[in-house]
Each structure stands twice: as C-alpha cells, then as structure tokens.
Amino acid sequence: xxxxxxxxxxxxxxxxxxxxxxxxxxxxxxxxxxxxxxxxxxxxxxxxxxxxxxxxxxxxxxxxxxxxxxxxxxxxxxxxxxxxxxxxxxxxxxxxxxxxxxxxxxxxxxxxxxxxxxxxxxxxxxxxxxxxxxxxxxxxxxxxxxxxxxxxxxxxxxxxxxxxxxxxxxxxxxxxxxxxxxxxxxxxxxxxxxxxxxxxxxxxxxxxxxxxxxxxxxxxxxxxxxxxxxxxxxxxxxxxxxxxxxxxxxxxxxxxxxxxxxxxxxxxxxxxxxxxxxxxxxxxxxxxxxxxxxxxxxxxxxxxxxxxxxxxxxxxxxxxxxxxxxxxxxxxxxxxxxxxxxxxxxxxxxxxxxxxxxxxxxxxxxxxxxxxxxxxxxxxxxxxxxxxxxxxxxxxxxxxxxxxxxxxxxxxxxxxxxxxxxxxxxxxxxxxxxxxxxxxxxxxxxxxxxxxxxxxxxxxxxxxxxxxxxxxxxxxxxxxxxxxxxxxxxxxxxxxxxxxxxxxxxxxxxxxxxxxxxxxxxxxxxxxxxxxxxxxxxxxxxxxxxxxxxxxxxxxxxxxxxxxxxxxxxxxxxxxxxxxxxxxxxxxxxxxxxxxxxxxxxxxxx
Numbered sequence: 001x002x003x004x005x006x007x008x009x010x011x012x013x014x015x016x017x018x019x020x021x022x023x024x025x026x027x028x029x030x031x032x033x034x035x036x037x038x039x040x041x042x043x044x045x046x047x048x049x050x051x052x053x054x055x056x057x058x059x060x061x062x063x064x065x066x067x068x069x070x071x072x073x074x075x076x077x078x079x080x081x082x083x084x085x086x087x088x089x090x091x092x093x094x095x096x097x098x099x100x101x102x103x104x105x106x107x108x109x110x111x112x113x114x115x116x117x118x119x120x121x122x123x124x125x126x127x128x129x130x131x132x133x134x135x136x137x138x139x140x141x142x143x144x145x146x147x148x149x150x151x152x153x154x155x156x157x158x159x160x161x162x163x164x165x166x167x168x169x170x171x172x173x174x175x176x177x178x179x180x181x182x183x184x185x186x187x188x189x190x191x192x193x194x195x196x197x198x199x200x201x202x203x204x205x206x207x208x209x210x211x212x213x214x215x216x217x218x219x220x221x222x223x224x225x226x227x228x229x230x231x232x233x234x235x236x237x238x239x240x241x242x243x244x245x246x247x248x249x250x251x252x253x254x255x256x257x258x259x260x261x262x263x264x265x266x267x268x269x270x271x272x273x274x275x276x277x278x279x280x281x282x283x284x285x286x287x288x289x290x291x292x293x294x295x296x297x298x299x300x301x302x303x304x305x306x307x308x309x310x311x312x313x314x315x316x317x318x319x320x321x322x323x324x325x326x327x328x329x330x331x332x333x334x335x336x337x338x339x340x341x342x343x344x345x346x347x348x349x350x351x352x353x354x355x356x357x358x359x360x361x362x363x364x365x366x367x368x369x370x371x372x373x374x375x376x377x378x379x380x381x382x383x384x385x386x387x388x389x390x391x392x393x394x395x396x397x398x399x400x401x402x403x404x405x406x407x408x409x410x411x412x413x414x415x416x417x418x419x420x421x422x423x424x425x426x427x428x429x430x431x432x433x434x435x436x437x438x439x440x441x442x443x444x445x446x447x448x449x450x451x452x453x454x455x456x457x458x459x460x461x462x463x464x465x466x467x468x469x470x471x472x473x474x475x476x477x478x479x480x481x482x483x484x485x486x487x488x489x490x491x492x493x494x495x496x497x498x499x500x501x502x503x504x505x506x507x508x509x510x511x512x513x514x515x516x517x518x519x520x521x522x523x524x525x526x527x528x529x530x531x532x533x534x535x536x537x538x539x540x541x542x543x544x545x546x547x548x549x550x551x552x553x554x555x556x557x558x559x560x561x562x563x564x565x566x567x568x569x570x571x572x573x574x575x576x577x578x579x580x581x582x583x584x585x586x587x588x589x590x591x592x593x594x595x596x597x598x599x600x601x602x603x604x605x606x
Contacts, residue, residue, distance in 0.1 A: 071133040071199060072168055075143035083162060085180045085187065086153040090318055092180070092187055093122075099145035099164035099176045100127040101187075104318045106267070110461070112220040112469075119267050119318050121216050129191075130208035131304075133168070133199035140166060140174060141210070156182045171195050185319030186329075193310040206278065206301040207310070211271065215264045215293040220472045221535060225265045226293050228455070231282050232261040232268075232336050240335040243284050250283040262296045263336050266321050266457050266471070272331065274313040275302055322457040323353055340451035347448040360458060367464030370539060374546040378554065381442050385551075389558045390567075397568040398424065446547070453540035467491065470539035485534060491541040492534050498548035499526040505552060 081096040088107070095102040102122055109117035128141030145164035152160045159181045166174040172195035179188035193207075219225040230249070232242040236256040242263075243249040257277040261270035277300035285295045304310055317333070319325055326333040339348040355376060359369045378385075405420045453459070459470040467474040475487035503522035533541055 071136050072138060072143055072166065075145075075166055078144045080144070081147055083147050083149075083164075084151040084153075085162070085178060086151075087180055088155055088183045089185055090119075092318070094147075094162070094164070094178060096145050096147055096164065098126070098128050098141035098143065099166065099174075100141055101125055101316065104269070106318070106320070109267075109320070111218045112472075117218060117267075118216075119264075119269060120213065124214040124216065126210070126212045128210055129174070130210050131196075131200060131204070133196070139210070145174075145176065152180060154180065154182045158182045168196070168199065172198065185317055185325070187316045187318065189314040189316060191312040191314070193304075193312075195309065197304070197306045197308065197310070200304075200306060202306050204304055204306050207304040209277070209298075209300045209302055211260070211298045213262050213269065213296045214287075215262065215296065217291045217293055218267070219265055220469065222290060222293070224454070224472070224535065226286065228265040229263055229293055231284050231296055231298065232263050232270075233280070233282065234258050234332055234335075236276050240332050243282060248283075248285045250281070253280045253282065257300065259331065259333075260298050260300075261317075261333075261336055262298075263321065264293060266460055268317065268319065268321055268336055270317040270333070270336075272315040272317070273302070277302070320457050321455070324357060337455050338451060339455070340448055343444040344448040344451060347445055348452050352448060352452055356456075356458075365464065366459055366462045366470055366539070367542070370543055371546060374543055374550060377445060378547070378550045381445065382554070384441055385554055386558060389555060390562065393562050393567055394571065397571065449540065449543055453543060454537050456537075456539065459537065459539045464538075464542070467538040467542075470542070471537050473535050473541075474538040485531070487534070489534050489536075489538065489541060491538045491545060492530055492536075495533070495541045495545040495548060496526045496530040498545055498552065499529075502548055502552045502555070505555065 078096070082102065083094045083096075085092045085094060090107060091105045093102045093104075094100070101120060102125065103118055104120040106117050106119055111117050126141050128139055130137070130139050132138065143166055145166045148163035148165065150162075152162055154160050159179060161177050161179040164176040164178075166176075174196065175192045175194065177188075177190040177192075179190070197204075215229065217225065227245055230243045230245045232240060233253070234240045234257060235253075236258045238255060243251060257273075257280050259270055259272040260277065260280070260282070261268050280298065280300040282299075283297045287293075287295060302312060317329065321337055323334055323337055326336060339345045339353075352373075355373060356369065359372055364372075401424060402421060405424065408420075454471075456471070462470050464470055466476060473487065473489045474491050476490050477488040478486060480486065500523060503526065507522065533544070
C-alpha cells in the first residue's frame, strides 16, 4: 500500500467518524423517540398512551396513526376517573371507562367474614350498548366517557344527578345521566343518543344492551347461596319467571321484558327499563372457584329510530331481598323471593309475613319473634289438634274390640276383616281418618315455614343464644367432611331429639299394636330430617324445635283432660242409637271399594 492510498483511507475514516459525531441525536431526541414507541405500543394494546405535555407533535402522530380514522377513536384515550354517588344506604362508584357502575357497597351490611358487603365488586360488572357506527363495531363499555361533575353525597329527600358524555363530535354523542335519591336503593340512568343515528345504517332498528356480572361469595354457606341465586325476569305482559337455581341455564326469550334481576340469595341487582327489552338472551353458570357464586349475562335489544335522536330510561336497584322492601318497590319485585307454591305461598304472603312484620315492629329479638310466631300458629291450629287427638283416643279405646274381630275372623279372609272393622266404626260413629285429616290440614303451615325462614333477610347476621347467625347453620361441632357433612348443628340436634320424644309419647299413649311396623316410621323420619336440615338455617331448625316442644306439651295436656272410659261409654251409647246404622259417605265408598275387590277376586278364581 503506497502513501497516497493510506492517506485516502485515513481521510475517509475521519470523515465517517466526524459525521457520526455531528449527526448523533441529542438526549432529548432519544427520550422523545422512546415515548413515541411506548405510546404506539400502548394504543395497539388498547391502553391509553403515555402523556407527554412537552411534545404536541407526539400526540398528533399517535392520533393520526392509530385513532383518528375510527368512530369514537378519541374515547380510547385518557385515564379512568371514578365518581362516587352516596346516600344513607349505599356507596356507588361510577367509572368513566364505559360510564358504567364499577362497584356498589351496602353501607349497613357485611359479608360472613365481616368485610364490607359489595353487592357489585370492582372489576366484576360490565354494562353498555353495542352497535355499528360507520361500519365499526362499537361497545360503549370499553370507551372513555367524560364526567360532567364530581362526587355526590346526599341525605334525606334530596336528589342529585351527574352526567357522563361519550362524544363523536359536538353534535353527535351518547350521554348518561345518573340520579341518586336520599335513603333509596335505586339509582336512575337516563341515556340520550344524540345524532348517533347519522353514524348508523338507515335500516338499523335496534341497539344492543349487554350486561354481565360475576357474583362473589357473601354468605357462610356457599352451597346454599348458590342454590338460591339465579336470574329473575318479568315479561311485559306476563308474570315473573326465573332460570334454574341448581344448574347452568340459558334461555332465549321471545316475549318482551320489563325488568331483569341478578339475584344472589339475600341481595339483588336489577334493571328496569321504560322501553321493552326485546329478544333477551339470559344465561347463568356456576364456577369451580369457591369464592365465586355464579356468572350472569343478559343481552337484549332496544328499539332504535334511524330518523331521530333516541332516549332510554332505566332504573337500577341495588338492595336486599327483604320482602317489604321489594314489595314497596312495586312491579312484582317481591316475587324474587320464593315463598312456596300453592297454599304454602298464600300462607306466607298473607299470614306469616304480616304477622312477622307486626312483631318485628315491636323491636324484639328475632329468637323471641320466632317463639311468638310459633305460639300464634299453634294457638290457631289448636282446635284441629284437639279434634285429631280426640279421634285417635276413640281409635285407642276401640282397639280391644278390633282385636276381637281379628281373632274371630282370622287372617285368611282380609276382605271380611275389613268389612267387620268398618261395621264397628259405623256403629261406634268413628271416622278412621278423623285423626289424620286435621294433621293433613296442618301440613301446609309446617311446610310454608320451610320456604319462609331460609329466605328471610331479617335473620341475616342476627344472633340468638349460642347461634351467631340465624340465617345459616350453627356449628359448635366441626370436623373433616364425611359424606359431605363437616359439622353438626346443635339446633338441629335439639329439633331431632324433641321430635323423637314426641313420637315415643304418641306410640306409648296411642295403644298401637306391638307388631305395628308403621310406628317405627315415626322414629326413622326424624333421623332422615336431621341429615337434611343439618345445613339449613338455625332459624328454621329453631322453629321446628319449638314446634315439636309445643306439640309434645299440647298432647300431654290434652291427654290429661280426655277420659278413655267416658269416650268408650259414649261409643257404646252410640251403638244403641238406631241412627248409627246410617252409613257415612266415606263408609259407603269404602264398602263399594271392598265389593269391587271381592268381585275381582271371584273373577280371578273362575
């Protein structure tokens, strides 16, 4: 290599080194470029870009590159803002993200673990509208609204509102207005769609409503909470109905709805619409997570006019499933609480609830209220109880005569035995079902409470004696689960023992035959009910315990005033009365049945 070549290479390297040095970006330019890349990445991921007030060009580049050509594109920007609405009963947080309810806390209630009760938990609720604008699918729940004012806290009869606006332009926007009243479980939502019809296809005649919620555990007995939680709804021209409580369920409804409620055992979140909810699709599903009760989803259509602005009015209810609260709300909301079917429902609605509310107004402890309620019920049913016991006493004094008939006829001719027995009943003026019918008439009252107490909100968190919460089971004894049972309810044990005592007393005083196997059912059934009711509310078992105690005392007292000798004397006197030969309709039917059986047996022999 000659000298000229060497000098040339040195000069070339020198020029390159100088160029790199002179053209090197400044530290400010490097930071700006990094911010640009970070913001572009966040926008692509659906996150708001990194703010940079020092560079107007950066924001312009982002808007131009990712947002400006999309409907409501600017609504993807900005930080989430939370506005709080508060009154004496609840604290609701409204998020600018979707303009939707983010969480709702009931102020005077707690979870089973003592934490504040969130009827809607943060991150578990999504509500919004779905439609197409300029060919793009729009879901308002993912877009940022602009709050029009700040937090609201009111009491008494006051009413205040706050608006959230989602803008496409100054003349095209969605506006949500939330209204809260003092001492109320309701929050109103007024929706105005202004100029939005100009962004949509002229043939559009509906806009979609989407509501999804995950309900987290609030009660000690999660299994019972799941089995009493589901979606309820009311048809515009029909009755209240619900999805399954015990399994995953989904329904596509053709009839229009007026309201939809996401019920969770003791609490509900419901939406009422002034405009019919069309083509509703409702679904409820379980979750393997112990802390999750269920997932709810409701999708429906609202009528939409492509020729004018649209206006929708809704009302959210966030409150307890307390019968008098739901009844006061109106629109059949109280039917969210299952009071039982047929006569049991009527008894609870028209007898039990009014009496309970009357006693509750006296501000007595709920243990005392249940005691008084049981005394009232037993007092009303006492005439039937007395008649039943008197009829059983007649059967008891007739037992020796029935035994004589058995010895005379023998076991070879059961048809003749029945005829002779019925003849004795007729002569004695005794109805063999007289002791059963009064008891059967009492059964609807007993079963009505089976529905009443497990759904009674007033018992939630209320203590009595050793029971800390009457709305769930008491468990002084716990152990590793055996066949699904991990505790023993002492109130249920008391109920079972008292029922067994009553059964023993009935068998001892009824004069039943020693080989009568039916009497053992009386011992067997309480043991079955122990395993059934062991996980039921202590309030229900307490009622059944009191009922068994009062039944035993009533029968013991009645027994002291009934003289078997006098009853037998009246029966013998009745036998001498010619009118005794007249057959009752029951006896006529029984004899007719026996004749038919005899005829069938003769035909078989032929």
